[in-house]
């Protein structure tokens with residue numbers, strides 16, 4: 001980096017050189033203490049929880065700064081270090097706006113110094129631990145328990161001083177506090193899983209049982225694991241965004257974050273939990289989060305994943321264009337009306353029909369270029385929460401889900417095309433998926449190979465005749481069709 005490049009970098013010292021329409025954090029960061037440890041400082045965290053926390057700090061609270069922990073990668077730490085951990089949030093709307101976020105005080109890379117992370121977690125001033133570690137980070141079986149066959153969990157049980165998983169770190173941190181008779185921190189999952197807090201609680205407790213019976217009882221009785229629903233569409237940053245943001249703010253920002261204006265966070269209101277006063281800055285605390293979670297996951301994320309595979313096979317690359325394609329639009333509206341909404345129970349103040357319509361409007365946002373390929377990442381982990389639960393609920397009430405099954409068949413085809421074109425599969429199970437893709441010959445037996453992914457499909461679904469029949473039907477129907485030959489299939493579901 002040249003001196004002139006360094007001189008024009010966003011940093012504490014250069015804050016006054018920012019263009020005047022950039023919104024500043026406006027508090028003295030030196031006075032902020034760390035009260036939150038966050039696992040997974042990816043784009044979503046920096047667009048969502050870090051922004052709400054920034055708003056809390058702006059209101060004069062000083063004990064809620066964030067220590068962000070990356071488990072493996074040093075990229076975020078190294079990039080933001082030069083910027084004093086400051087970054088720009090670009091809100092994509094008709095008129096974009098820019099805000100500098102100051103809530104992240106420190107970034108640690110766990111693999112480099114596990115003891116430091118555990119010491120941080122054990123510190124009394126840490127009141128809350130939040131997580132955006134994506135579905136795979138929870139290391140769960142499809143039945144909902146902790147997957148003790150997961151190699152990271154296996155490792156962590158015998159190496160609690162140097163874990164590899166976020167679950168291992170949570171247990172290590174809680175264990176350190178239990179040993180010194182300190183109070184626990186509140187653990188808040190901010191990932192797109194139904195019952196995320198309950199699942200995390202179960203995973204941590206099952207792990208703790210392997211360490212010590214009394215410790216696990218303490219975890220069960222004292223640690224709060226509220227569930228939460230998080231929402232804001234956050235496309236990945238690229239060079240175009242980097243260039244546009246740096247030009248707009250007047251300083252170089254190596255890793256700005258972009259997101260839509262809409263943002264929502266609903267947190268389960270549990271007695272005795274310790275969290276920042278996020279209710280003062282727009283967060284909803286509710287005794288019942290389940291309805292919000294299921295509605296958001298099944299509608300927004302379910303439709304995202306549907307658009308991803310239907311759109312990619314149709315030759316479309318982004319959410320807006322897929323949503324505006326007449327045949328695809330018709331297909332997902334029918335999927336929403338006939339297969340998703342009927343599985344949702346009513347939630348106070350949330351009308352699922354209106355909610356569904358508002359999601360489609362958000363997908364049409366012309367200011368957002370949200371790549372379908374980004375949504376397709378890690379689909380083996382996402383599909384169970386976004387689609388399979390809906391299908392299971394329909395089956396339990398004697399109904400089939402032909403369109404949702406079509407989406408799963410389209411995902412299987414997507415994997416086959418990726419393998420055929422030797423293009424990399426971005427998925428926690430890329431190895432297994434590549435092997436399956438290589439063995440596929442286009443026949444019904446391909447479906448059986450995919451359904452053999454035991455960590456993805458529950459025993460009940462793997463043995464359900466109607467489910468197998470619907471996926472196989474769609475898989476054979478799609479065959480080798482792509483582009484308009486593929487979209488021509490969509491109206492056949494109306495019959």
Ligand code: CS2
Pocket residue numbers: 192230231232233234300301304305374375376382
């Ligand atoms: C998306 C989500 O990438 C994806 O899988 O479905 O990140 C989605 O944009 C967010 O959940 C919106 O809140």
